[in-house]
Amino acid sequence: MNVAILGAGVISKKMAETIRGVDAATAYAVGARTLEKAQGFAEEFGFEKAYGSYAEMLADPAVELVYVATPMSHHYQHIKLCLEAGKHVLCEKSFTVNAAQAKELIALACEKKLLLAEAIWTRYLPSRKMIDDIIASGIIGEVTSLSANLGYNNKFKERIVKKELAGGALLDLGVYLLNFARMVVPDEVTKVVTHAVQTEDGVDMQDFITLHYQGGQVASLHSDTTGYSSGLGSINGTKAYLEVVDVNNPQKLVVYSRARTVVAEYDIPEQITGFEYELQACIDAIAAGQVECEAMPHSEIIYIMEQMDALRAAWGYEIPVM
Ligand SMILES: NC(=O)c1ccc[n+]([C@@H]2O[C@H](COP(=O)([O-])OP(=O)(O)OC[C@H]3O[C@@H](n4cnc5c(N)ncnc54)[C@H](OP(=O)(O)O)[C@@H]3O)[C@@H](O)[C@H]2O)c1
Structure with missing residues (x-):
């Protein structure tokens, strides 16, 4: 190709x-x-x-x-x-x-x-199926909540801070967190509670998003373009919890017991870049x-875009369309 x-x-x-x-x-x-x-x-x-x-x-x-x-x-x-x-x-x-x-x-x-x-890329990585398999094995019990954060000090980048370049934490980083939550809990979202720290122009520099699901689960997501953060994803269950070390490009998956001791560790296959x-996937699909x-079908692209439209509407941030 x-x-x-x-x-x-x-x-x-x-x-x-x-x-x-x-x-x-x-x-x-x-x-x-x-x-x-x-x-x-x-x-x-x-x-x-x-x-x-x-x-x-x-x-x-x-x-x-x-x-x-x-x-x-x-x-x-x-x-x-x-x-x-x-x-x-x-x-x-x-x-x-x-x-x-x-x-x-x-x-x-x-x-x-x-x-x-x-x-x-997180939709296509082998870690996606590994996370699904760990949850399906029942080792952490029923998923009750998840949290994830992603932060980089990117505020000096033109494409991050400029409204006319569709700047902001949501489209740059929050998109990974929304995809992470969607992959872990594909249930219907029944309520969204959100707040953003914005520039004078309205560009969201930090986002705080809580998603409540039909099944009672809750996802808490924080994206930040002003400073570095752990990038940790935590999937919490009725028996134990699973940590995803770097939700942007998972490096390791670790299951902890209720006493917070390590129960199992899973290494990620070696990558070229990820x-x-x-x-x-594109070459095969063509x-x-x-x-x-299949890993990111059109319906899912639209789902995430609609979710981000609704979040920006809640913050009153309108991106000029070119
Ligand atoms: N998957 C990931 O891990 C990852 C990481 C970072 C970024 N991204 C995504 O990759 C895309 C590009 O990000 P980047 O960091 O590579 O961006 P970048 O280096 O700032 O810009 C990429 C290219 O876009 C063009 N460009 C830059 N500023 C422009 C402007 N003001 N007007 C018109 N064109 C402009 C330039 O093309 P020319 O070379 O033709 O001049 C530039 O080389 C974004 O969608 C970003 O979200 C993905």
């Missing part, structure tokens, strides 16, 4: 490294807003082609799958460009800035019979003629 990268920024480098380690993927092309930048990137990571505009890259008939890695504010327009050029797409999280954009793009991908996937699973990845 000839893979192209749209945007030669920070996370594109990690995907470029990943492509080198995935047999089914070829590092084919990179497109950036300037040719110089694209050429530098192509040279560093061994891409065959470098293009000085996204449109030129998408006009190359050999490009098959495009990884979109621009700020969230630009995902809608960049995904659309790719689909209109007949390319399959794997787009970074958060998928778009709102659910309406996501629905429109998903409809377009279905109409064109092209794969459209969200690169929310992005190989989402990449391979080979099977599918328009979505």
